[in-house]
Amino acid sequence: MRHSGNTNPPGRQKLIKALSTLLKTKHFQAITTAEIAATAGVTEGLIYKYFKDKQDLLYQVLYEHFTAFHLEVKQRMAPAETAVDKVEILIRSSLKSYTENRVFARMLLLEVRSTPAYFATDAYGVARGFARTLRGVIEDGIARGEIDRRIDPLLLTKCILGSIEHACLGEILFSRQLDVDSTTATLSHILFHGVRAQ
Amino acid sequence: MRHSGNTNPPGRQKLIKALSTLLKTKHFQAITTAEIAATAGVTEGLIYKYFKDKQDLLYQVLYEHFTAFHLEVKQRMAPAETAVDKVEILIRSSLKSYTENRVFARMLLLEVRSTPAYFATDAYGVARGFARTLRGVIEDGIARGEIDRRIDPLLLTKCILGSIEHACLGEILFSRQLDVDSTTATLSHILFHGVRAQ
DNA sequence: TTGGTAAGGTAAGTAACGCTTACTTACCAG
DNA sequence: CTGGTAAGTAAGCGTTACTTACCTTACCAA
Numbered sequence: 001m002r003h004s005g006n007t008n009p010p011g012r013q014k015l016i017k018a019l020s021t022l023l024k025t026k027h028f029q030a031i032t033t034a035e036i037a038a039t040a041g042v043t044e045g046l047i048y049k050y051f052k053d054k055q056d057l058l059y060q061v062l063y064e065h066f067t068a069f070h071l072e073v074k075q076r077m078a079p080a081e082t083a084v085d086k087v088e089i090l091i092r093s094s095l096k097s098y099t100e101n102r103v104f105a106r107m108l109l110l111e112v113r114s115t116p117a118y119f120a121t122d123a124y125g126v127a128r129g130f131a132r133t134l135r136g137v138i139e140d141g142i143a144r145g146e147i148d149r150r151i152d153p154l155l156l157t158k159c160i161l162g163s164i165e166h167a168c169l170g171e172i173l174f175s176r177q178l179d180v181d182s183t184t185a186t187l188s189h190i191l192f193h194g195v196r197a198q
Numbered sequence: 199m200r201h202s203g204n205t206n207p208p209g210r211q212k213l214i215k216a217l218s219t220l221l222k223t224k225h226f227q228a229i230t231t232a233e234i235a236a237t238a239g240v241t242e243g244l245i246y247k248y249f250k251d252k253q254d255l256l257y258q259v260l261y262e263h264f265t266a267f268h269l270e271v272k273q274r275m276a277p278a279e280t281a282v283d284k285v286e287i288l289i290r291s292s293l294k295s296y297t298e299n300r301v302f303a304r305m306l307l308l309e310v311r312s313t314p315a316y317f318a319t320d321a322y323g324v325a326r327g328f329a330r331t332l333r334g335v336i337e338d339g340i341a342r343g344e345i346d347r348r349i350d351p352l353l354l355t356k357c358i359l360g361s362i363e364h365a366c367l368g369e370i371l372f373s374r375q376l377d378v379d380s381t382t383a384t385l386s387h388i389l390f391h392g393v394r395a396q
Numbered sequence: 397t398t399g400g401t402a403a404g405g406t407a408a409g410t411a412a413c414g415c416t417t418a419c420t421t422a423c424c425a426g
Numbered sequence: 427c428t429g430g431t432a433a434g435t436a437a438g439c440g441t442t443a444c445t446t447a448c449c450t451t452a453c454c455a456a
Contacts, residue, residue: 009433029313033414043435048415084394114312116225119371148395155384156393158364166360167353173317186353194392195354196282197346207404231443241406246444 012050014040019061023103028058028111055117062112063123065104069097070130083141084192087160090134092184094164099171099178106172109165131157163187210248212238217259221301226256226309253315260310261321263302267295268328281339282390285358288332290382292362297369297376304370307363329355361385 018040022031033054037044051057073093077086098105108127112118135157141147147156167187171178216238220229231252235242249255271291275284296303306325310316333355339345345354365385369376 011434027312027314032412034412044414045416045436046434049433054414110311113308114225115227116371145395147393148391151388151393152384155365155381156388158368159361159385159388162360162362162364163357164360166356166363170356173314183353186350187357190349190354190357190392191388192392192394193346194388194390195345195349196390197343205403209405230441232441242443243407243445244405247403247405252443 009050011040011042011046014042015047015050015057016061016064019057020103023061023107027106055115056121058107058112059118059121059123062104062107063121063126065101066108066123066126066130069104070126070133072097073130074133077137083137083144083146084188086137087134087141087191088184088188090137091160091164091187092180095168095178095180095183098164098168099180102172102175105168109169109172131161134160160191163191207248209238209240209244212240213245213248213255214259214262217255218301221259221305225304253313254319256305256310257316257319257321260302260305261319261324263299264306264321264324264328267302268324268331270295271328272331275335281335281342281344282386284335285332285339285389286382286386288335289358289362289385290378293366293376293378293381296362296366297378300370300373303366307367307370329359332358358389361389 015036018036019031022035022039033044033047036054036057037047047054047057051060073090076093077089080086080089098109112123118124135153138147138153138156142149142151142153164187167183168178170176213234216234217229220233220237231242231245234252234255235245245252245255249258271288274291275287278284278287296307310321316322333351336345336351336354340347340349340351362385365381366376368374
């Protein structure tokens, strides 16, 4: 659950910003609550006023990033006319966002998934919403006769999301560069034309 | 690094077995060293005789499972003649193994990735070897004219592995059943024929 | 037999960390 | 003023991963 109520006290904002900053230089498990509080300029106890526990703070940082990301992708896809174009935009946007914002990518692809509690959070809710958006595009493409109707839209959604993640995971892990355009092109080619020769 | 030397003392074996057992009922972070030792019937200190730390114990449990899995997949692929058949066998074997051995799947897909230390372990080395095996099959398929030579084999490898993982992740997380055969068939169809209508 | 050595295993403790509790201060409506 | 509530603090408590020093047993050479 997200912070309920309509206030957003400065202490809470400072804590979220502090963790975001710290995640740039070290991974979550190596960051202590004392460190977060010190960086935010508040005391440790305040964390537990606004967040259930240390993990919950991480989830809310992710939630803020992910919500913005989801919105951006939807806006970029909007002008495209065909489902195929929309999917390609989603792939490109995702790869671009992951490589440009590696803290966010590490959080989403590596950090948060390690504990079951994540899958009950609002952040995971956004992830599901993102998948639902993609699924909607695919179902639309099937309805319009663009995409083969024998294919299960849910599985194709998973396939696309999995491919995107794995396509950039190595680069994110080892801080290597990624050619977003050529990766997008190859990924689209595989998905839409298949890999068989001829 | 794995336990070096040619001995494998009973205490070490008991610890590995104990963690494997405990992972069936709770996730790694919720398991304490005291619990592992008690389950194994040894004292806590012995963990640090054979393993660098608690995480290292997890990595070695994973190493044992993963090595066996990799070997099994290679053996199953061997009789197949075409690259396309081999890939389909790899997909089916992976899905089957993940769904039948969910502790292993959770470890591999969720638990271990959360800390950077994993990517320097032998277990990750096996994961890389598995990817290399698949890549070899694909390169062979390209050389034989089965697979479109314009496609980057490395990216196709990542695409396949990512699709497999995402195809069963939800089922593993929420303990749902997975139809291995139909999932394999659809995944293969997407990869080899593409998703475009006609 | 003896004495040295090394491996297998134990017991007790420690520092650090996440989290809680009880308290203070600031603000604001009636 | 006054009462109530939200924001923030200070200090400590329990757990947990990990360390250190020690004990026991088996083996083998002189």
